[in-house]
Amino acid sequence: MGKASLKVTFCGIEFENPFCLSSSPVGNHAEMCARAFDAGWGGIVYKTLNVDERFKVIMPSPRLNSYNYNGNKFVGLQNAEQISDRTLAENLKDIAELKKNYSTKVLISSIMGFNDDDWAILARESEKAGADMLELNFSCPQMARKDAGHRIGQNYEAVEHFTKIVKENCNLPIIAKMTPNITDMLPVALAAKRGGADAISAINTIRAITDIDIDSLTPMPMIHGKSGITGFSGPAAKPIGMRFVSELYNDKGLNLPISAIGGIETWRDALHFILLGGMNIQVTTAIMRYGYRIIEDMKEGLLDYMNDRDIETIEQICGKAAEKLVDPSEFDIRYQVVSVIDEEKCIGCGQCYISCQDAANQAIIFDLETRKATVDEKRCVGCTLCKHVCPVWDCITYRTVDTLITPHAGRL
Amino acid sequence: MKKRVDINQIKQFKPMRKAMNFQEAIIESNRCLLCEDAPCSQACPAGTDPGKFIRQIKFQNYKGAARTIRNNNIMGSSCAHICPTEKLCELGCSAKELNHTIDISGLQQFAINYGIENKLEPMIKSKENMGKIAVIGAGPAGLSCASELAKLDYDVTIYEKDSEAGGVLRWNIPNFRLPVEMIENDLKNIRDLGVKIKCNEDINTKEKANKLLKNNDAVFLATGLNKAFLLSELKDFNNSKSYIDFLRSIQESKKEIKAQIENKIVTIVGGGSVALDCAISAKALGAKRVYVISLEHLSELPAVLEEVELGHLMNIIFKPNTRITSVKSIDNNIIAVKGNEIDWKEENNFSPKNAIEIEDTEFTLKTDLVIQAIGTYPIIKEVFSELETFGKGCIVSKNSLTSHKKIFVAGDLVNGGATAVQAVGEGKKAAIAIDSFVKGGK
Numbered sequence: 001m002g003k004a005s006l007k008v009t010f011c012g013i014e015f016e017n018p019f020c021l022s023s024s025p026v027g028n029h030a031e032m033c034a035r036a037f038d039a040g041w042g043g044i045v046y047k048t049l050n051v052d053e054r055f056k057v058i059m060p061s062p063r064l065n066s067y068n069y070n071g072n073k074f075v076g077l078q079n080a081e082q083i084s085d086r087t088l089a090e091n092l093k094d095i096a097e098l099k100k101n102y103s104t105k106v107l108i109s110s111i112m113g114f115n116d117d118d119w120a121i122l123a124r125e126s127e128k129a130g131a132d133m134l135e136l137n138f139s140c141p142q143m144a145r146k147d148a149g150h151r152i153g154q155n156y157e158a159v160e161h162f163t164k165i166v167k168e169n170c171n172l173p174i175i176a177k178m179t180p181n182i183t184d185m186l187p188v189a190l191a192a193k194r195g196g197a198d199a200i201s202a203i204n205t206i207r208a209i210t211d212i213d214i215d216s217l218t219p220m221p222m223i224h225g226k227s228g229i230t231g232f233s234g235p236a237a238k239p240i241g242m243r244f245v246s247e248l249y250n251d252k253g254l255n256l257p258i259s260a261i262g263g264i265e266t267w268r269d270a271l272h273f274i275l276l277g278g279m280n281i282q283v284t285t286a287i288m289r290y291g292y293r294i295i296e297d298m299k300e301g302l303l304d305y306m307n308d309r310d311i312e313t314i315e316q317i318c319g320k321a322a323e324k325l326v327d328p329s330e331f332d333i334r335y336q337v338v339s340v341i342d343e344e345k346c347i348g349c350g351q352c353y354i355s356c357q358d359a360a361n362q363a364i365i366f367d368l369e370t371r372k373a374t375v376d377e378k379r380c381v382g383c384t385l386c387k388h389v390c391p392v393w394d395c396i397t398y399r400t401v402d403t404l405i406t407p408h409a410g411r412l
Numbered sequence: 413m414k415k416r417v418d419i420n421q422i423k424q425f426k427p428m429r430k431a432m433n434f435q436e437a438i439i440e441s442n443r444c445l446l447c448e449d450a451p452c453s454q455a456c457p458a459g460t461d462p463g464k465f466i467r468q469i470k471f472q473n474y475k476g477a478a479r480t481i482r483n484n485n486i487m488g489s490s491c492a493h494i495c496p497t498e499k500l501c502e503l504g505c506s507a508k509e510l511n512h513t514i515d516i517s518g519l520q521q522f523a524i525n526y527g528i529e530n531k532l533e534p535m536i537k538s539k540e541n542m543g544k545i546a547v548i549g550a551g552p553a554g555l556s557c558a559s560e561l562a563k564l565d566y567d568v569t570i571y572e573k574d575s576e577a578g579g580v581l582r583w584n585i586p587n588f589r590l591p592v593e594m595i596e597n598d599l600k601n602i603r604d605l606g607v608k609i610k611c612n613e614d615i616n617t618k619e620k621a622n623k624l625l626k627n628n629d630a631v632f633l634a635t636g637l638n639k640a641f642l643l644s645e646l647k648d649f650n651n652s653k654s655y656i657d658f659l660r661s662i663q664e665s666k667k668e669i670k671a672q673i674e675n676k677i678v679t680i681v682g683g684g685s686v687a688l689d690c691a692i693s694a695k696a697l698g699a700k701r702v703y704v705i706s707l708e709h710l711s712e713l714p715a716v717l718e719e720v721e722l723g724h725l726m727n728i729i730f731k732p733n734t735r736i737t738s739v740k741s742i743d744n745n746i747i748a749v750k751g752n753e754i755d756w757k758e759e760n761n762f763s764p765k766n767a768i769e770i771e772d773t774e775f776t777l778k779t780d781l782v783i784q785a786i787g788t789y790p791i792i793k794e795v796f797s798e799l800e801t802f803g804k805g806c807i808v809s810k811n812s813l814t815s816h817k818k819i820f821v822a823g824d825l826v827n828g829g830a831t832a833v834q835a836v837g838e839g840k841k842a843a844i845a846i847d848s849f850v851k852g853g854k
Contacts, residue, residue, distance in 0.1 A: 070442040351447070
C-alpha cells in the first residue's frame with residue numbers, strides 16, 4: 001500500500017474522496033443516493049430542489065438524445081431534464097435520512113429559486129434537513145420557465161443578489177454552479193464571490209442540438225413534433241469543461257476552490273480536471289451510461305497514479321497543468337519539431353500521407369511498393385497532423401529540430 | 413470480422429450468414445483505414461474497388477456505394493456472396509495489422525441490399541448504335557463483357573444454351589452460399605443496360621456459329637468449362653456423379669435429390685471449393701456420412717480456409733493425402749471405394765503424377781454415392797473448330813484475341829478455370845478489346 005490518499009478538504013468539509021454525483025437524475029432520491037454511497041462515491045449533489053408550491057415541474061418526454069460518432073454511441077448526451085419533480089418535503093425527508101445513515105459522506109443540496117423568498121426558504125430548509133453544503137443552480141439550460149437557470153447564470157447582478165440572499169439565510173458553505181453558455185465565465189464567478197460564494201462548480205451542460213430526424217425534419221429529441229436547444233454533456237463536452245475550469249483556476253482575483261464537471265468517465269479524466277484546478281469532481285453522464293460502479297476504477301486508478309509518482313495528496317497536484325497555460329502570443333516559436341515514423345510499427349495504410357497531402361505541407365513520402373511512409377524532413381512543418389491521424393497510436397512521434405520554418409515552404 | 417455461419421440456414425439452403433445490418437455496416441466501415449492506394453481495391457480482379465465503396469458506406473453515402481459496385485462489377489451482387497475474399501480483397505487489408513480484416517464481402521452485401529431496398533435507379537440503357545455483338549454463354553464472363561459493351565452503346569445479344577442465365581453461378585453454387593435473388597439482381601441490371609439474353613439458344617452447330625459471325629461485328633465466346641473430369645476408376649457407375657450433375661440436381665429439385673441422399677454415405681472426390689460445396693450440400697440434404705477424399709493435405713487444399721472450417725462444423729470427414737485406387741461394386745453400383753494414403757515426391761506440386769503411395773495405408777470406405785469434383789474442361793472446339801486450343805481444350809488467347817479475328821474469348825474457357833470475379837474482370841477487358849477492334853474496322 002502506498003501513501004497516497006484521496007481525501008480532500010473542500011470549503012472546510014472533508015471528503016473521503018473527491019468524486020461526487022452531480023445534481024441530476026443519478027441523485028434523484030434517497031434509495032439511489034444510498035446505493036451511490038455504498039458503491040464508494042465521496043459525495044452527492046442532490047437533484048435540484050425548488051419551492052414546489054410555486055412551480056410544479058413536469059418532465060418532457062422523450063428528453064434524451066445521444067450524440068453518436070463513427071458508430072460509437074453516447075459520445076455525448078443531450079437532455080431536456082428539469083430540476084426535481086418530487087415535492088420539496090419528500091426531498092428534504094430523503095436528505096435527512098441520507099445524512100442520518102451516511103454521516104461520513106458529504107451531501108450537497110442543489111437549490112433553485114425564482115425569487116428571494118424561494119432561495120431563502122430552500123437554503124434554510126436544506127440546512128435544517130442536514131445538508132453539508134449548498135450548490136446554487138444558476139445554470140440549468142432548459143428550464144421550463146424563462147426567469148431561471150442559465151438565464152440567471154448569465155446575469156451577474158442576479159447571481160450576486162441571490163447568492164447573497166442564500167448566504168444571509170444559512171451558515172453552510174455555498175457553491176455557485178456556472179453555465180458554460182457564456183463567452184466569459186469569470187465575471188459571473190466573481191459576482192457569485194461578491195455575493196458570498198465559497199466555491200464555484202463548472203461546467204453545467206452546454207446548450208446544443210445533437211441530431212435532426214431527416215424524415216420529419218425535426219431536431220432530436222423529438223417532443224411531440226418539436227425540440228429545443230438543451231444541455232449537452234458527456235465525453236464530447238470535456239474539452240470545453242477543461243477550458244472553463246482552467247480559466248477559473250488561473251484567475252488570481254477569483255481564488256475560490258473549484259468543483260470540476262464535464263464529461264468525466266475515468267480517473268484520467270478526473271485527473272485532468274484536478275490538474276487544471278479542480279479540488280472536487282462531479283459526474284453524471286458517465287453514471288447514466290455505466291452506473292455507480294465506475295467509482296471503483298476512478299478511485300483505484302487515481303490512487304495508483306499517485307502512488308506510482310509518490311504523490312500523497314490531491315492538493316499537491318491540483319492546478320499543476322493549468323499553470324502551464326499561456327496566451328498563444330507567448331508560445332516559444334523557436335521550438336520546432338518534425339515527425340518521426342516508426343517503420344516497424346507502420347501498417348502501410350497511408351492515412352498520414354493523405355492528410356499531409358491535403359491538409360499540411362506534403363511532407364510525407366508513401367512508397368506504393370513497400371507501403372511504408374517516411375517523412376521528408378525538409379518539408380515537414382511539425383504540425384503533427386500525421387501523428388494524430390495514424391491509426392497506430394505509437395507509430396508516429398516527433399523530435400525537435402534547430403531549423404526555423406518559413407511559411408508555406410517548409411523548413412529552410 | 414465475418415459473421416458466424418448458421419448451419420441451420422445451410423440445411424435449408426438459405427443464406428448461411430445473416431446479412432450485415434445498418435448498425436453493423438456503420439461500425440465495420442468505421443474500422444476501415446481508408447488506405448491510400450487501397451490494397452483491397454488493387455486485389456480485385458474485376459476492379460470492384462472496395463476501397464471506394466467502403467469509404468462511401470463510412471461517409472453514409474450508401475446508394476453511392478451500391479452504384480460503385482454495380483458500375484465496376486456488374487456481377488457485384490453475386491460476387492459479394494461467392495468471392496474468396498480472404499484470398500483477394502481481404503488478403504492485404506491493413507486493418508488486420510491493427511486487429512482484424514474488414515469484412516469486405518459483408519459490406520458489399522450490405523451496399524447491394526441497400527440499393528435494392530432503396531430503389532437504386534436503373535442503369536442507363538444502351539443507345540445501340542456502335543455495332544452489333546453476339547455473346548455466347550451467359551456466365552460471369554459473358555454477362556460482364558456484354559454489359560461493358562452495352563455501356564459503350566453496342567447492341568448486344570447473349571445466347572445461352574440453358575433455360576436461365578447465370579452459368580456456373582446459377583447451377584453450380586448452392587443457394588446457402590449464393591441466393592438466387594442476387595443473380596437475379598445482377599441480371600436485372602444487365603437487362604436494364606439493354607443487353608438481350610436469349611436462353612435455350614445453343615450455338616451447337618457450325619451453321620449457327622457462322623450465322624452469328626456473319627450477322628455481328630464480333631462474337632464473344634464465354635462458354636466456360638462445361639464438362640467434368642471423371643476418374644477412370646469411378647466412371648460409368650449408376651451411383652457415381654460429377655459435381656456438375658450433383659449441384660445442378662440440387663438447384664432443380666431439392667426434394668428429388670434429398671430422397672437419394674438422406675441417410676446415405678456420400679464420398680466426395682476433390683479438395684477445391686466445389687468439392688466442399690458438394691460435401692456441405694450432401695450433409696445439408698441429410699447424408700449420414702460425408703467423406704472428402706483429397707490428394708492435398710488440409711493446409712494445401714485449394715478450397716478457402718473458411719470452407720474447410722465449415723466442413724468441420726458440418727462433421728464432414730476429411731481424408732486428406734489420400735487417393736482412390738479402386739471400387740467394390742454390385743450391379744454397376746459402387747458399394748465401397750478403396751484407396752490409400754499418398755505422399756508428394758516433390759514439394760508444392762499437387763499434381764496426381766507427383767503423388768506416391770504410402771505402403772500399408774490401404775482403406776475401404778463403404779459408400780452409397782460418389783461425387784467427383786476434380787476439375788472441368790471445355791467442349792467448344794467442335795463448333796469453333798478453327799480456334800487454336802491448348803491443354804485440356806482451352807482456347808489460346810492473348811488480350812481476349814483468338815486466331816479468328818472476329819472471335820474474342822475470356823473467362824474459364826481461356827484461364828482454365830478460376831473465380832467468377834476473375835471472369836468478370838476478363839469480360840470487362842474483352843469488351844475493351846472488342847470495342848477497339850470494331851472501331852478499328854470502321
